[in-house]
Amino acid sequence: MDLSVATDSLLSPPILFFFLGLLAVLVRSDLEIPQPIPRFLSLYLMLAIGFRGGVELGHSAPGAREIATLVAAVVVAALVPIYCFWILRRRLDVYNAAAIAATYGSISAVTFVTATDFLDRAGIAYGGHMVAAMALMESPAIVMAVILARLALRRSGVKNQAVGATPDRSWSHLLRDALFNSSVFLILGSLLVGIITGERGQATLEPFTAALFPGILCFFLLDMGIVAARRLRDLRASGAYLLGFALAIPLVNALLGIGVSALLGLDTGDALLFTILCASASYIAVPAAMRLALPEANPGLSLPLALAVTFPLNITVGMPAYLALIERLGS
Amino acid sequence: MDLSVATDSLLSPPILFFFLGLLAVLVRSDLEIPQPIPRFLSLYLMLAIGFRGGVELGHSAPGAREIATLVAAVVVAALVPIYCFWILRRRLDVYNAAAIAATYGSISAVTFVTATDFLDRAGIAYGGHMVAAMALMESPAIVMAVILARLALRRSGVKNQAVGATPDRSWSHLLRDALFNSSVFLILGSLLVGIITGERGQATLEPFTAALFPGILCFFLLDMGIVAARRLRDLRASGAYLLGFALAIPLVNALLGIGVSALLGLDTGDALLFTILCASASYIAVPAAMRLALPEANPGLSLPLALAVTFPLNITVGMPAYLALIERLGS
Amino acid sequence: MDLSVATDSLLSPPILFFFLGLLAVLVRSDLEIPQPIPRFLSLYLMLAIGFRGGVELGHSAPGAREIATLVAAVVVAALVPIYCFWILRRRLDVYNAAAIAATYGSISAVTFVTATDFLDRAGIAYGGHMVAAMALMESPAIVMAVILARLALRRSGVKNQAVGATPDRSWSHLLRDALFNSSVFLILGSLLVGIITGERGQATLEPFTAALFPGILCFFLLDMGIVAARRLRDLRASGAYLLGFALAIPLVNALLGIGVSALLGLDTGDALLFTILCASASYIAVPAAMRLALPEANPGLSLPLALAVTFPLNITVGMPAYLALIERLGS
Amino acid sequence: MQAVKRVEIVIDTLELDRVLELLEQSGISGYTVLRNAEGKGQRGVRSGDDVTRVFQNSYVLAACSAEELERVVTALRPVLKRVGGVCLVSDALWLMH
Amino acid sequence: MQAVKRVEIVIDTLELDRVLELLEQSGISGYTVLRNAEGKGQRGVRSGDDVTRVFQNSYVLAACSAEELERVVTALRPVLKRVGGVCLVSDALWLMH
Amino acid sequence: MQAVKRVEIVIDTLELDRVLELLEQSGISGYTVLRNAEGKGQRGVRSGDDVTRVFQNSYVLAACSAEELERVVTALRPVLKRVGGVCLVSDALWLMH
Numbered sequence A, B, C: 001m002d003l004s005v006a007t008d009s010l011l012s013p014p015i016l017f018f019f020l021g022l023l024a025v026l027v028r029s030d031l032e033i034p035q036p037i038p039r040f041l042s043l044y045l046m047l048a049i050g051f052r053g054g055v056e057l058g059h060s061a062p063g064a065r066e067i068a069t070l071v072a073a074v075v076v077a078a079l080v081p082i083y084c085f086w087i088l089r090r091r092l093d094v095y096n097a098a099a100i101a102a103t104y105g106s107i108s109a110v111t112f113v114t115a116t117d118f119l120d121r122a123g124i125a126y127g128g129h130m131v132a133a134m135a136l137m138e139s140p141a142i143v144m145a146v147i148l149a150r151l152a153l154r155r156s157g158v159k160n161q162a163v164g165a166t167p168d169r170s171w172s173h174l175l176r177d178a179l180f181n182s183s184v185f186l187i188l189g190s191l192l193v194g195i196i197t198g199e200r201g202q203a204t205l206e207p208f209t210a211a212l213f214p215g216i217l218c219f220f221l222l223d224m225g226i227v228a229a230r231r232l233r234d235l236r237a238s239g240a241y242l243l244g245f246a247l248a249i250p251l252v253n254a255l256l257g258i259g260v261s262a263l264l265g266l267d268t269g270d271a272l273l274f275t276i277l278c279a280s281a282s283y284i285a286v287p288a289a290m291r292l293a294l295p296e297a298n299p300g301l302s303l304p305l306a307l308a309v310t311f312p313l314n315i316t317v318g319m320p321a322y323l324a325l326i327e328r329l330g331s
Numbered sequence D, E, F: 001m002q003a004v005k006r007v008e009i010v011i012d013t014l015e016l017d018r019v020l021e022l023l024e025q026s027g028i029s030g031y032t033v034l035r036n037a038e039g040k041g042q043r044g045v046r047s048g049d050d051v052t053r054v055f056q057n058s059y060v061l062a063a064c065s066a067e068e069l070e071r072v073v074t075a076l077r078p079v080l081k082r083v084g085g086v087c088l089v090s091d092a093l094w095l096m097h
């Protein structure tokens, strides 16, 4: 593994600002990004990444490999929760096992965005369809987790309380939430705008969507650092088993991602993004969806794992390590 | 009418993001721009448009035609409410008729801003004094509507409850609100800063006021789409008559604007902006002013018309149609 | 004193927007930058100034003069409260005298940032270490003021209620607050990121941290104008003595700063920044720290002085006057 | 602890300043305000979108004496009649310090 | 002034819409909502960071009649059981206008 | 439904953490917080401009038992004396679930 890539990544402004946020909580500074600002920044990141992906996609009609990638993305996102659920059930009840499985099957848009910034810095190209892959990978795990929970509950004879049991937990609600949740919607919508407006749109939006991007990402990761550090102390409730899970399963999922990428013959940039999507865990869309679909699950369990363990792991040592592996396989 | 201009306009990023916002509400996505952000974006748009207009204005002393345009703007803004009030009184009580008349006599800064973006894309120039015209057109309709309401109430023998009747509804309050409301104040203030600092000011502020402009506009119109769509269901309360009014009167006002522009001999860009100002309706300044001056009027009636009918009409089919008409007249 | 520099400064966009904010309150406009936005803008300014200073610093190892400047900064920041306290005790009780002394010993980051913009416009260079000097000057006055208050209270036999007396007012709390308060932390942290990432970091962050800077500063000063004008009426409570203090002591401190700069042989840009730091007064960090350390002091007394008198004084007539003096001494 | 009247007022934010003035005129010089209240009442849903800023309520809480209460109730009634809103009164004990 | 029941509900913001629906179904067509409430209860600390948006409460205040109260209490109980939250009831006088 | 004491505290946001600690120490482990409260009291107007962040209140609501109330009142009094603020106590019924 090329050490300079790892250092470059760890010492890039976004990651350093993430560490700065962690440090702020550690030294008990009162630094804080006030409430709706981080939300606005994350909307910006999704709009920008979606739009830029769309412009990119508009350049050429997606070929067979692009489409295969999208299909693979959905399949992987639906598969991961299955073995995660199986592993987690060793120690957890059905509800929490399903919720955490969904978390790790789904993806983290910010991890993806940080990885694109990482590739930009390393001068490695990637395709606009990877943005679509990201959006498509958000939801399958949610649906899958609910199915897993239902099956397990039925088998164990528990009177079913999950989706479908009461009118307010209907499948239609769940599917709407899964398909049209704000991040999926904004990413795919911006992608579409990018495809439609193409170069001309890009020319006017460039300063907003591209030039500002690294700066906004720094600001947002500063906040992520603060939020992650605050969740660190909630980890005590998780215990060693779950902690180990949160450290090991991203690597397992990353290996799966690298394998699939190799099978599909993806280029380095696309392979890294596919891998990071597999390795990342959702701390926004999924916990929210689970509160509605499986309210018996405790978000105080899944959230710190995804946010305070897996996210930092992926954006610090993960990205360069996955890249090194992909490059070794490639050559 | 040149169809490609219409398509270009409908398929420009800002308008597409507006549609995306509409769609988000339609499919019941939870997409939402959190609360003070849209306000911040609209302050940005006003500051930027004001400043750029001021720099533009500073280049050359305004000639007779520019001054005539400003005078015409104020006159039209005061005239429109009169016939609107007369039309609306067929069906509405004095208070609501006056409030809606004020709405249509005044202007929508966001419509104006979207039109400047439209002209920028089409490569058509316009004068900085049009920004001043916009600011000057915000308030006359407010004052006019109150006068109309008073006259009508006096005639119908109702014990007068409108402005002037009680100390807290004094004319001085009303005039202060009309003249120094935040958008008028910020636009004119930024215009002044632009005039004073000229090229040197522009050089340092350009990346902020110009380069970011289309991107911020997209973001803001995304929110406008969401807000407009939410107001759509309030339209039921309005009834067919008012709906027809909200669709027809912008066209009437646009024709008036085109006519006046022709009389004044305005260039294409200025004529379009003048026309869009006439055609647009206020959904910020006027409803707020009316709540204080004519609290008996129901903002739930005027607001959906201006926001969910007239605004989309103007920025989608309106702008290119008005432009086509102006160009046909010009050639 | 070169009048054109003074006019240039007074007629630069940031200062004009500050005046616009003042005017908005004067004419009772409802213009207002909604709540967390100004906080976000100020975080941006600190991040940007810190990062740019860090990149600058990274270019060359700091020499003896740079280190001497930093030491002098800390010494001055600790000295100023002593004579301020002595002057203020003529009229005020121990608590308020100490709190106001701390205010004037500490610094205002926004004043500093406005001064860097002023230098940029005038084409005068300054060193990245001045950003570090600013951060180092925030806290000493806080600690000093608490020491002064304790000594004075002990001498006057008052049962000590200040820091150290109760567990919740412990020195460790105070020091943590002083050293890791959000602005010190963010400025020094961003400085560090700047040093570490250097040119490469700058290349990607430039559009965010540099190109946007003057525009964001304008927006922020617009808000500062509004806030300062609102605090103006609180000045009545202060009385003539304090008003005189708030007008005179910045000049005294500026002269001290100019003297020290001459002794250290600082270049024009560095000397102006050092001087403006001495002359400026804190209206964010110190009042907050004083509420915890000396809750008996009334922030309604110190805040309007720093915000509505000293801040405007420094950024309008102060900056060009100090510069003129420095240039006269230099030549 | 002292027995006081606890007055809660929900009012259009545009009218907030006037209501606070009425409180002052009634001798109530202590109150707490929470802006950004949404709500529903006889005049329909009021969830303040920030674009139009027309539909936004504020929540005011004031502890006062029985006499102050009487004065403020008299002053407030016409305002509520004109612009809508709600005023609730309950009993409470004030922890004097 | 009229005697009313003053109902306060603290609930996960994700469930807010359902609770407001329950109020309506119980005949309570007036209420006030304050979002962005933080809190702590049996289910741990809930201070909504805006990144995850998972932990955020809303505060609902509604004045209603005794019968409406009864209906809403019955409807609300299972919701509170499932997702947590608090409902407090007290007496108040409503300044009619 | 169970009879409880309803405690409301308005306090400088800078002191909020300490007040919540006092609640915990008094055995009250459930509370709701609304930040961004403005207000006026003996120490003047406190409408928090975000530049200075010096003047900002928080509103805390806690339902508790009479014994818990007693403890928290004792603990709170010196804090209120030092930094100002208000504490109101009233009676309520808690909808148990």
Ligand SMILES: Nc1ncnc2c1ncn2[C@@H]1O[C@H](COP(=O)(O)O)[C@@H](O)[C@H]1O
Pocket: D010, D011, D038, D039, D040, D041, D042, D043, D044, D045, D046, D057, D083, D084, D085, D086, E029, E030, E031, E032, E033, E061, E062, E063, E064
């Ligand atoms: N019964 C109620 N309980 C609590 N708040 C109410 C009630 N009725 C009205 N409100 C509040 O008062 C505002 C104005 O009410 P109204 O004038 O009836 O439309 C509403 O938007 C609500 O915020």
Ligand SMILES: Nc1ncnc2c1ncn2[C@@H]1O[C@H](COP(=O)(O)O)[C@@H](O)[C@H]1O
Pocket: E010, E011, E037, E038, E039, E040, E041, E042, E043, E044, E045, E046, E057, E083, E084, E085, E086, F029, F030, F031, F032, F033, F061, F062, F063, F064
């Ligand atoms: N005793 C209490 N007093 C006031 N609010 C409470 C109390 N207990 C819980 N809450 C609020 O209700 C939310 C959910 O409570 P729980 O379901 O007990 O976790 C908490 O986050 C608090 O905001």
Ligand SMILES: Nc1ncnc2c1ncn2[C@@H]1O[C@H](COP(=O)(O)O)[C@@H](O)[C@H]1O
Pocket: D029, D030, D031, D032, D033, D061, D062, D063, D064, F010, F011, F037, F038, F039, F040, F041, F042, F043, F044, F045, F046, F057, F083, F084, F085, F086
């Ligand atoms: N009578 C009151 N009713 C409601 N809130 C009050 C009252 N008095 C003071 N407050 C609140 O408590 C804060 C501090 O009060 P004080 O310490 O008296 O200045 C004020 O800013 C108000 O938000």
Ligand code: NA
Pocket: A080, A103, A104, A105, A106, A107, A253, A277, A278, A279, A280, A281
């Ligand atoms: Na994943």
Ligand code: NA
Pocket: B080, B103, B104, B105, B106, B107, B253, B277, B278, B279, B280, B281
């Ligand atoms: Na118009």
Ligand code: NA
Pocket: C080, C103, C104, C105, C106, C107, C253, C277, C278, C279, C280, C281
């Ligand atoms: Na100073």
